[in-house]
Amino acid sequence: MNIYDWQVPLWRQLLADVKNMPHAMLMAGPQGSGKLAFAQALAARLLCEQPGQGMADDRMACGKCSSCIWLASDNHPDFRLIQPDDGDEASEEGGEEVRTPATGRKVVRGPIRVDQIRALADFVYLGSHRHGNRVVVVSPAESMNLAAANSILKVLEEPPSGVYFILVSSSWQRLVPTLRSRCRVVTFGRPESSSAAQWLAGKGIAKPAELLRLAGGAPLLAAEWAEQGRLESYNEVIEVLTGKPVDPVAMAAKWGALVKAEHAFGLPQLVETVQKWVFDLVLLKTAGAVRYHDAWRSRLEPLASRASAAGLMTCYHDLLRIRAVAQHPLNSQLFLEDTATRYLRSLSAPRAG
Numbered sequence: 001m002n003i004y005d006w007q008v009p010l011w012r013q014l015l016a017d018v019k020n021m022p023h024a025m026l027m028a029g030p031q032g033s034g035k036l037a038f039a040q041a042l043a044a045r046l047l048c049e050q051p052g053q054g055m056a057d058d059r060m061a062c063g064k065c066s067s068c069i070w071l072a073s074d075n076h077p078d079f080r081l082i083q084p085d086d087g088d089e090a091s092e093e094g095g096e097e098v099r100t101p102a103t104g105r106k107v108v109r110g111p112i113r114v115d116q117i118r119a120l121a122d123f124v125y126l127g128s129h130r131h132g133n134r135v136v137v138v139s140p141a142e143s144m145n146l147a148a149a150n151s152i153l154k155v156l157e158e159p160p161s162g163v164y165f166i167l168v169s170s171s172w173q174r175l176v177p178t179l180r181s182r183c184r185v186v187t188f189g190r191p192e193s194s195s196a197a198q199w200l201a202g203k204g205i206a207k208p209a210e211l212l213r214l215a216g217g218a219p220l221l222a223a224e225w226a227e228q229g230r231l232e233s234y235n236e237v238i239e240v241l242t243g244k245p246v247d248p249v250a251m252a253a254k255w256g257a258l259v260k261a262e263h264a265f266g267l268p269q270l271v272e273t274v275q276k277w278v279f280d281l282v283l284l285k286t287a288g289a290v291r292y293h294d295a296w297r298s299r300l301e302p303l304a305s306r307a308s309a310a311g312l313m314t315c316y317h318d319l320l321r322i323r324a325v326a327q328h329p330l331n332s333q334l335f336l337e338d339t340a341t342r343y344l345r346s347l348s349a350p351r352a353g
């Protein structure tokens with residue numbers, strides 16, 4: 001159970017007053033910033049019998065006591081990790097389609113159900129097996145359906161002593177406000193880019209800074225993309241976007257071939273790529289800056305200068321709408337042609353409105 005280098009300041013801040021650790025915490029931050037690893041390290045620390053013994057950093061779990069060993073073998077009687085079940089059949093209410101990082105395979109991830117929370121009752125109210133702390137980690141917290149959220153809220157109203165709830169969320173805005181207000185919110189910002197890039201480079205990942213920018217500064221997401229070869233796919237999409245002017249049908253055909261060949265790069269990823277590209281065109285046109293595509297600046301500039309700000313904005317908003325249905329378009333060829341048409345139109349002569 002370890003934390004990432006870029007989380008050390010946050011860890012120190014939180015552990016400075018361990019005796020008054022809040023009983024409900026919400027780890028809130030962007031996807032891919034390592035919140036779950038942090039939550040698990042915190043759980044280990046709260047459960048550890050001799051924290052700090054023999055470790056360079058005196059505030060981490062020891063990794064050697066019986067508590068740490070149980071935790072490492074997923075057998076700790078005083079620890080619960082609540083997550084959605086994976087299923088590949090029809091989704092339940094609140095279910096969400098996700099791609100597994102390792103394989104890019106699509107699975108339907110169900111919600112965290114109320115019976116999963118109710119099953120915690122004995123754990124929470126009957127007392128510790130080992131007369132120490134008990135910890136529940138819920139991840140991702142926004143997967144709780146309404147009944148589950150209400151059920152956990154009841155426990156959080158009067159948490160028994162020694163019980164800690166750690167909720168983990170990338171979309172904490174989606175949590176019911178009463179639940180958010182019961183928790184101390186621990187905010188995970190974007191890690192400092194040089195330390196995140198260094199961490200990626202240390203894993204043998206090529207072009208870490210470039211990849212990190214595309215992943216919006218989230219190192220774990222960047223690492224996942226590197227594993228999927230996503231930078232290559234990304235570059236291919238951009239080659240098409242910046243290539244010789246073509247008609248939408250030809251553009252769509254190239255994208256279609258790419259999506260077909262790459263398991264981890266589907267229509268949603270493709271639209272996201274185009275959207276980020278158009279975002280940078282807008283930013284370059286209006287503010288002279290780019291957010292994601294620093295390495296492609298020389299390619300962005302001629303496109304931005306010939307397009308109108310209004311046309312680009314329209315395209316950006318169109319893409320937001322398109323992205324919402326990219327998971328299941330009725331006809332993927334038409335879908336790609338529509339995306340290409342809107343993009344090419346935004347680059348042509350300024351239009352009214």
Ligand SMILES: [Zn+2]
Nearest residue numbers: 048062065068
């Ligand atoms: Zn320990």
